[in-house]
Every structure is written in structure tokens, then in C-alpha cells.
Amino acid sequence: MISVLRDFDWRRWRLVLTGGTIIGLILICAIFAPWIAPYSPYDLDVVAMLQSPSGAHLLGTDELGRDLLSRTIHAARISMEVAFIAASVGLIFGTLIGVAAAYFGGLVDMVLMRFMELLFSFPAILLAVVLMASLGTSILNAMIAIGIVFIPGFSRLARAATEVVLREQYVEAARAIGMGHGRIVFVEILPNILAPLLVEAAVAFSYAILLESALSFLGLGAQPPEPSWGNMLNTGRGFMGQAPWLSIVPGAAIFFSVLGFNLIGDGLRDVLDPYMKE
Amino acid sequence: MTESRQHALQDRIPTLRIRDLSIEFARRRGDALKVVDRVSIDIWPREIVGIIGESGSGKTLTSLATLRMLPKRAVIAKGTMHLGETSLHDRSEREMRALRGDRIALIPQDAMQSLNPTMRIGRQVGEPLELHSGYSVSSALEAAGKLLGSVHIREPEKRVLEYPHQYSGGMQQRAMIAMGLALNPQLIIADEPTTALDVTVQAQVLKLLREIRDQKGASILFITHDLGVVAELCDWVYVMRNGEIVEDGAVRQIFTAPRAEYTRMLLDATPSIHTTPAVAR
């Protein structure tokens, strides 16, 4: 055990660890929000509206007198949920589509990839808005819509990575020993395309947080009084002059979570490369 | 010094003289890994000298060191190198740039990777003339045509305008040689230039290199792992292993009376097309 710790290459993992620490703190906030937050995020206090940061309200209060720190902590729940679910939807379906297109080729490839290109040709935010319009406004639909936005990106990446792996002789060798499609895909292909996909997933996490914020900003994401960093930012906008902390605090939360996921993504890119080990 | 090096006594100054060259790789922990160890090599005018070795022998690093084109982590720890009377080991990068292509040319292993796919062959072959001799684009292109002709590319005036992918592997390698010849260098360093080629094409390229020596009087340093190619082409051979020279000698002596154990092992391991194996088939 001790030798494991000693041999652990901290330098290799330092980006992932830094990003992981940031995201870990945000996750702890999200999971234990009711216990960590000093106040309820919904409690109005009309006598304490738009207060600047003070001993009673560490980050001040909003236009309805709600404690900003508590709201920011609770909002982490929605943002993290959206990030994980949307990125997972994109990762899982995108990978399935991409691998299937590359593996079966021909007509399957053409139909799947043309459809992906169709999705890809819409600007992300517009696609999300259109999907939300047809699915209805709710936070679950926001997650699904954002996930769908990610599918074409993941599928293209998965397809390109699979094409590369399919040219490797070990896939031919697997076919030659009589291995079936399922085992080839799960044992020979997936583990070898996972690295770039996980990197992409980490980037998708951060993008999902931004997209959710944008959707909430447009009134299509989390519905008031439910706090999300996006709709908090939106409200803060109206009080830029009197109470700049209303924008700064959720803005900083978005900044650090995006930074955290990006650090993990960049770090994973280096760590997961099997050929970089000495 | 034996037969083929007799003329050395008259010339006095070799084209290339490497003395006690050591190359090290800096490692993360601070110590250094010695990859080339006290190597001395002489190449005389009009001589084709081979360095033969297996992977990891240091043959390529040695040749790159003479061009001062070592990879970033590798450093020349010790030793001197002279091209004629010009020292190479203490030149600045700028001075080296003036020498490369002009007095020393490199013919790389993989011509396809060394040619820019988006540029016409003629422009690339004539590039050294534009860079070093101030040729205009059109006169460089004309000269490129002549150079391609001299490496036996048919209809050179037409083919200067083509792109690398329109050339076969052998033609690409010949175009690289033409580029190397542009400024009449004293020394041509060829790093496994035929390894990626088919045997019939390889035979043509080897013939071309001999012709260049005979007609232009250039010296050639030929890096290879193939004993057969050495036998076919070289006058003098250095055998390298693990960063050291294990022996050198005239090509016939190396093949008929090798002194080093390692050379004997290499000769034994190389399959011949003229003999059936000793082991029962």
C-alpha cells in the first residue's frame, strides 16, 4: 500500500487532481446542500432585500431577500445534475452511433452520419431551444435537450476513433480467432477509443453547465423559484449597478466548475494515453 | 589504414572528421543516459562510408549530430566534428543553417513524409537554390527540372509541376536526392534512404548514389541496418552497437574477415538468397 503511494506519479495526475478537487468541492456542496447552506434558498426576507455581503449573509441577499450563498449552493445541485445527465446522454448515444457507423460501414454508416450532420448543422443553443419547445419546459427536458446537442460531436469522435482501431491488426486477429461482434466491440474497440471520449465528456460537462445557464437565462431551464446558476445570473443582470454580487457569485460558480471539468479533461488526455507510460 | 584509404595520405583533410563524439539524453531525474559513446569517424573525399547497426545502436543520432539536428533532449556531451576545415560542433544555429543544404545535405528515410503534399515537386527541389543562392522562383524551377533529369526522372520539365502524390515511392526518394544535390554539397548524409522501398527500386536508388559519387565527387555517409546494401554500395564500414563503434574497415575485410564478435553474429543472422539454411527445412 505504501509502495503504491510512493510509486504514484503525482506530476502525471496533477491536472486531474486539481480539477477533481474543484469539482469534488462543488459536488459536496450539491449533495449536502441542505446541511451546508445557512438558510433555505426559498425563504424570503422582505426587510433584507439586496443586502451587500455581511456577517449574517456572507454573500449578501437577492432582490427578494433570499440568502445568495444558500441559493448558489443549492443551484450546484441542478447544474451538476444537468452536467452529468446531459454529458452521459451524449457520451452513451454518441458512442453507440459512432461505433455502429464505423463498424458496420456502408449504408448504416451513411444513414447514421448524415443524420448526425443534420443535427450538427444547427447552432447548439438553437437546437436546444427547438428541442425544449417541442419537449416542454422542465429541467429534465433541458438535460435531455442538452444531451441530444452533444450526440453528434461524440458520434463523430467515436466513429473516427473506431476507424483507427479497426485498422489495427489486433482487430483482424480477433476476427481470425472467431470472436463475435459483441466481444470485438466491447473488448477490442471500446477500451481503445475510451480515452478521447472521456476527454470529450469532461469538456461536455463544462459546456452543459454553460448551456443550462443559457437556457435558464432564456427562461427555458430551471423554473423559479428553483435556483440555478443561469437564472440567478439572469436576475442579477437587472441589479448590476446596485448589487453586482448577484451576478458575480453565480458567474464565479460557473467559472470554477467549467475550469474544473476542463482541467480534468486536459489531464485525462495525458494520463489515458497507454503509450505515454515509460 | 588499408587499401581503400590510401588516398587519405595525399588528401590529408577528410571531408568529415568526427572525434570522440558522445551524445547524452537528459533524463527527468537529473542524470544523463549515454546513447553515443566516444565515436570517431572519418569520411574522405569521394568515399561512400556506411554506418551499420541495429535499432538503438546510435547510428541515426550520430548522423543527426553532424547536422546539429539532434532531438531536443539529446545533447552533444563531448567531441569534435569538422567538415573539411570548418568545425561543426561549435557553430551557432544560424551558422549551421547556412551549412545545411549547402555543404551537407540530408536524404531522409521516408520521402513521402519529408515532401510537403501541398507544394509542387519542382518548388521543393528548387527550394535550396532559392534559400541559399538567391535564385528567382522561375530560375529555381528550371534548375529543379535539370536536377530531376539528373536523377533519371523522365520528362522532368513536365514533372516539376506535379505534386508528391503523383510520384511513386521510388520517384519521391529520387526527388529528395535531387533536392540534396541542388547545391553540390561536399557531403550527403543518407539515413536508410531505401528501407521503405521495394528491392527493384532500391537497386535503382543505390545505383544513382554511386553515380553521384562518381560524377559529382561528393562523399556519402550511408546509415543502414542492411548488410546487403552495405556490401553493394560502401567503400568503408563502421559497425555500431549500443552507441559504440565495435569495428571499422574496408567493406571486403568486414565481410570476409570480421574482427568483432558482433559483426560475425550479424553476418550469420543475415539470411542469404543464395544459400539454403543450415537448419533442416
Place this chain on the structure above:
Amino acid sequence: MISLTDVGKTFGHTRLFGASTEFAAVTDVSLSVARGKTLGIVGESGSGKSTLLRIILGLIPPTSGSIVIDGQDIVNLRRRDEKAFRRKVQPIFQNPASSFNPRQSIGAILKAPLEVHGIGTRQSRRDRVSEMLERVGLPAEYAARHPHQLSGGQKQRVAIARAVILKPAVVLADEPTSALDVSVQAQVLDLFRETREAMGLTSIFVSHNLAVIRQVSDTVAVMRLGRIVEMGSVDAIFANPQHDYTRALIDAVPDPAAIMAQA
């Protein structure tokens, strides 16, 4: 044991718009290999030799012709018979760097053929892997290593072990030594010969290297532009080549023996 009649392969590229293009990689190839013998196929790049090998392996369907291995027609193989065929015919590939899944241990790689064909128990498979590693001259502990921890020559030893672990009747080798240093190549070729001998294998060995072909083959086929231009016993081909191309090919090989003869 292996018999090909008029095998051809045309790669077509059908386009949605415009004319489709066709390219004949292999044309009218007929050959046969007797049980326990080795056929060497020699050719330069683009000769179609690797494509032919993949056709015989059943990885690419031929456009025309018939292939019979051990009395079984493998062109129109039924699904049910395919697994049995896979067990009988095994490949050794060229590039030691890409012939193994980098994320799997050597043990897992060697066990896979046994698992796919449901041979043995967990324990007996493990024993068989150790036995095979030792047979190809590697310590049994290497089962725990990953491909990138092995040298090129060691990887090709593992490749030979993987090819024969199912006790096949036929082994098809595609330039298995072309990426190796000569000293290592000699050892791998020796191992190939020994294994072939010990297991009574019938084999086809594809290479661009005439000297290597001479070392391992009983009969030799010379391929050029998708066709076999000459075929015969190894001694006949090398001592008395009939076709101009074969002669040109042999003449082009630089040979150390020639310079020794001059002395």
C-alpha cells in the same frame, strides 16, 4: 491441404454520384500447398500478396474462384462451420506494434482464443497459456505484462503462441519479421520453423524479402500486380528462375555473399 482455384478479388468503389471505380487486387490465382509444407509468397508492394493472405484467412471474401482448406470449401462457409474453420486456420501478422490490444495483458490476449471456442476450464486455460509462453521461449510470468512492455521480438513470439494455441492445422504468416532487427529476425524465424515442425503445420509465408522466403519455404510463388508469375520449388526458383520478373527480383537483392565470393 490448401487449394485455390482461379481466385480473384476486385475492390469496387460505388459512389452515390458519378462512375464507380474498380481495382483488381488479385487475379486468377491458383495454388496448392501439401500437408506439412510451407509455401512462400514473395512480391513487392502492391503485388496483392497480403490481400491474397486475407482472402485465404476468410477476412475478405473473394470476388471469384474457390478455396478449399482441408477438404472444406471456405468461400461459402455456413455460420455454423465458421467457428470450426477459425480454429483450424490462424494468422501471424506483420506489425508487432499493432497486433495486440494495448489495454490487455499478454495472458488475456493468449486466453481469448480458448475462451471464444469454449476450450478448457479457467485453470486449464491458465496452464495452457504458461505452457505456450514457455514453448516460445518466454517466462510464464510474462502473462501479467502488457504489450508495450515487450520488445518487438518478444511480441512476435507471443504472436506465434497466439497463432498455435488452438492447435490449428494451418498458419498464415504476413511478413512476421519485417519490422525486426536481423539478429532478432533470425531467432523468430528459427522459432517459426521449430513450431511448424513440432506441430506438423501447413503454412503460407508472405514476405517481400527473398532471403527470408528462401529460408522458410518448400515452394515459392512470385506475385506481381495481383498475379502469380512463377511458382516452383524453392531451389528451382532461386537457382533457375524462368520468368524475367523473378530474375530481376533476384538480381536486385543486394547480397553480402557476392562480395565474399569476390575475395
